[in-house]
Amino acid sequence: MIERWSLDQVLALAPDASSRKAAQGVAAAGRWSSRGTTGSVLYGECEGSGSKPYLACVDLTEPAYRCSCPSRKFPCKHALGLLLLWSAGGVPAEEAAPQWVTEWLDGRAERAARSAARAETPRAETPRDETPRDEAAGTGTGAGAGAGAGKAESVRQARVGAGLAELERWLADQIRQGLASSAEHDWDGLAKRLIDAQAPGVAGLVSRLTQVRAEDDWPGRLLEEYALINLLAVAHRRRAELPAPLAETVRIRTGFPVTREEVLAGPAVRDHWHVLGRRDDEHDRLTARRVWLKGRATGRAALILSFAPPGQSLDASLVTGTTIDADLAFYPGAAPLRALVAARHDTDPLPGEGAPPAGVPAGEALEEVARVLADDPWTESWPLVLAGVVPGRTAVGGLPLHRRARDPWRLIAVSGGRPVTLAAEWTPQGLRPLTTYDDDGTAVLL
DSSP states (O other), rough: OOOOOOHHHHHHTSSHHHHHHHHHHSSSSSEEEEEEEEEEEEEEEEOOOOSOEEEEETTTTTTEEESOOOOOOOOOOOHHHHHHHHHHHHBBBSOOOHHHHHHHHHHHHHHHHHHHHHHHHHHHHTTTTOOOOHHHHHHOOOOHHHHHHHHHHHHHHHHHHHHHHHHHHHHHHHHHOOOOOHHHHHHHHHHHHHHHHTHHHHHHHHTTHHHHTSSHHHHHHHHHHHHHHHHHHHHHHTGGOOOOOHHHHHHHHHTTTHHHHHHHSEEEEEEEEEEEEEEEEEEEEEEEEEEEEEEETOEEEEEEEEEEESSSSSOOOOTTTTTTEEEEEOOOOOOOBBEEEEEOOOOOOTTTSSSSSOOHHHHHHHHHHHHHHOOOTOOOOOEEEEEEEOOOOEEEEEEEEEEGOOOOOHHHHHHHHHHHHEEEETTEOOOOOOEEEEETTEEEEO
């Protein structure tokens, strides 16, 4: 039996504000001619504008959604309304689901099995350490294809090296001239030249300097950004001297891609992962969703990224405050954080499944961040679970809050001046609270 979600957890799944409002309109028992749950699946028939009711169901183990309504939003208002009814205890338990529900579940299981079989093939047939990266980058077969790919890789490395050499000279000039001469058009032109040099990762770092210049404390922040960008350029130039994991970090941050297939072909880490929280950001006409996880047994942190263009729904399969039994495949690097969900496992709930994640005092959390930065100095965020901290208007447990997270009244209200467990996103500019837990252990989204 899956533990019932709170109102906050359900509403957080809505793709937009209008969906949240519409879902509350259909979350009335009188709108549903039938409804039920088998413990892991919700289903129901909701009256609509036509003569036939809409058939909606939710697989709580993912979650995954199905509805016969014509809405393009995902999940639709009927699936959300059914979840709201369930969260309020308004969906009765049943021994078995109707045939239309079981057919949908069987189809999902078949697709998942085929996907798992495809994912296992490269692991079995292409040992990760036997193929040099330059050859693996090729698209053909045989020695000729590998040689061609290696040549293309070498050409790109030369272009990137030339672009970063110019960047180092430009940064040295900026420091000699002083920060007051920094101008937006200079950064725009430099970013375009870095794109031409096939170093999109560094170009992105340069492009965001305009945002730094708009902050109140911009001189110090700009100098920090210059230092990190210069460090990346120097590290790329001297990458042959670096340990392999750090060299891979430099390669990725410069802009060389790692494919999804490469990541899934690597080793996976199975654990019961606490879903700590999420944050959505808009950038370059795309919405990026960051979902933070923490392994119960391993203690490992993980970040699941997803992207969607305007008008399309983001991945809502990871519900804040829940725990998933899953295999995660991590992107390579000195401090691996970003990961893909390689496989999810349907298991019976473990003892203490609904309990909050184990936290650490603020001092230990800072030690964890220090270790991460020692491995990867370009780390911009990291998930922490703080235990026994008392929130204030500008700090939590002595750790400053991000300027956009000041006055966290909801967190303060849950705390009531008492110590709480808090899941937060660490950034160099301060903490961004994600989730706290009330006296009953229920997740409260912040």
